[in-house]
Amino acid sequence: MEYxxxxxxxxxxxxxxxxxxxxxxYESRLAHGHGTIKNFVNRWSGGSPVAVETVGxxxxxxxxxxxxxxxxxxxxxxxxxxMMGNVNKSDKLDCQGMNRLQRTGTLPTxxxxxxxxxxxxxLARTRMVLSRQRTQLKNRIHATLGKYGYTVKGRAMRLVKKxxxx
Numbered sequence: 453m454e455y456x457x458x459x460x461x462x463x464x465x466x467x468x469x470x471x472x473x474x475x476x477x478y479e480s481r482l483a484h485g486h487g488t489i490k491n492f493v494n495r496w497s498g499g500s501p502v503a504v505e506t507v508g509x510x511x512x513x514x515x516x517x518x519x520x521x522x523x524x525x526x527x528x529x530x531x532x533x534x535m536m537g538n539v540n541k542s543d544k545l546d547c548q549g550m551n552r553l554q555r556t557g558t559l560p561t562x563x564x565x566x567x568x569x570x571x572x573x574x575l576a577r578t579r580m581v582l583s584r585q586r587t588q589l590k591n592r593i594h595a596t597l598g599k600y601g602y603t604v605k606g607r608a609m610r611l612v613k614k615x616x617x618x
Contacts, residue, residue: 456493456502456522457550459543460513466543467492470551479544489513493520503550503559505529511570524564531560 454477459466462484469478482488493502493516502522504513506529517524527550533541535558536549553559565573594604 454496454500455551455554456496456500457547457554458489458502458504458513459546459550460504460507460509461543462509465489465513466547468544468547468551469496470555472555474552474555479547481543487516489516490520493517493522496522499523501525501554503527503554503561505532505546505550506562511574514564515567525554525559525561526564528560528562535560 453472455470455472457468457470464484465482465488467478467480467482468476470476482492493500498521500522502517503525504510504517505527510526514524514526532550532553533546535553536545538545538549550559597604
């Protein structure tokens with residue numbers, strides 16, 4: 453069994469693979485593209501643990517790992533950094549540290565919800581953000597109109613200074 457660690461960024465992923473003795477088998481940069489991570493994970497033993505830090509775009513990475521036959525491990529990045537004890541931070545050091553924590557069984561992982569649960573949560577989050585933006589836009593319009601002496605109640609606008617209803 454191999455231990456795979458991925459340091460994911462927006463346009464690329466730094467990947468490192470070690471065996472159970474800690475010998476480096478592979479280390480390189482993977483440019484993001486459809487199926488790149490799936491094909492990379494598929495090269496190694498089926499069911500190999502694949503560590504991924506909790507970054508904003510981990511959903512698709514976990515899906516690709518599962519499609520490639522690997523076992524995704526979502527890593528709590530803050531705890532992992534403390535446990536690694538690296539003063540300097542780089543992609544190579546992060547992957548090397550994650551591999552070491554994997555081998556020793558001390559990798560701080562978090563629960564990975566199923567795809568349907570992730571989709572439901574993301575839908576609710578998106579709705580909350582859009583509702584908040586709608587409210588901010590309405591408040592901005594009301595504030596701007598108020599600066600020029602107009603008040604808005606519901607959909608009826610009236611000029612405060614003259615008491616004229618528009």
